Amino acid sequence: DxxxxxxxxxxxxxxxxxxxxxxxxxxxxxxxxxxxxxxxxxxxxxxxxxxxxxxxxxxxxxxxxxxxxxxxxxxxxxxxxxxxxxxxxxxxxxxxxxxxxxxxxxxxxxxxxxxxxxxxxxxxxAPGATPVNNDVTPLVSSLGGNYPNPFNPETTISYATSQAGRVTIDIYNLRGQKVKSLLNENKEAGNHTVVWNGTDENNNNVASGMFFYKMRAGKYSSTKKMILMK
Known part of the structure; x- marks a missing residue:
């Protein structure tokens, strides 16, 4: 129904x-x-x-x-x-x-x-928010903010998973082109972070501008934006 x-x-x-x-x-x-x-x-x-x-x-x-x-x-x-x-x-x-x-x-x-x-x-x-107790399993999977934002040369992306499984986080430019596969791993349920250092798949520095990071975990999917400012 x-x-x-x-x-x-x-x-x-x-x-x-x-x-x-x-x-x-x-x-x-x-x-x-x-x-x-x-x-x-x-x-x-x-x-x-x-x-x-x-x-x-x-x-x-x-x-x-x-x-x-x-x-x-x-x-x-x-x-x-x-x-x-x-x-x-x-x-x-x-x-x-x-x-x-x-x-x-x-x-x-x-x-x-x-x-x-x-x-x-x-x-x-909440960019910059940190869990006080990582032992608590999140109720739902979620993609948090990145901190700092704008950033140079790197930024930390926070995310949470409500159950163990494969998690991917990809970086895209304004034209929708994938810049980097930042994360593609099995993760336990809990709160996590991953760092992007402003490089592409070949570890070349990318130009300043707006980028999008997209998280997928099971049926959950969410996209947020960030700015690299040099």
Missing amino acids: ETYAAHTGEKYLAAFAAVPAGGVVNNDWVISQQFTLGATGTVSFWAMSITDSYGLERFNVLVSDGSTNPNDFEPISGANYVEAPTAWTEFTYDLSAYANENIRFAIQCVSSDAFIFMLDDIAVD
Whole structure:
């Protein structure tokens, strides 16, 4: 049934209805691993309500100073809950207020007797961010930012894999031509980095300009841009 299809791939996170009893609503949490944010960053994800027949699903987005205790999280999505539409919709929240701090983010489902709240493709885009604890397996595969950006002579690309398997990262120029196969290896689940030193397949230095790096891992695929400035 297409109604229950993931945004990408075959899996997603779901919170099911909690029938109110004296005002009780859902209180389901997804909490990230702890990481040190760089100078700036965002968290993004896709969410949807299966149906609006019982009301739209509701959620909050919150940040803590590294604690996993729900009482230590503060909302960044506003004073009131956010409602998820009945089609996959991307939500993005700025983390810049927590620059250079150790943080966790969380998504809290607070629906009131609705049906199914769905989450997919949760990602942090934060150049320079580093995980505090690499032992935590990421919930989803994701391609992070590169740092520094712009860069010269090299930059570090961060990425995460939710399960073991083949991972490729390729560099392309503005014309869509592959400049370099940067990574083509089997990787364990976890957080990883790879360095590009601004050279092509023949280890020749490339000219300044904008480039794209594309990650593929299983059915996951994502592309981001970076600038080499000499």
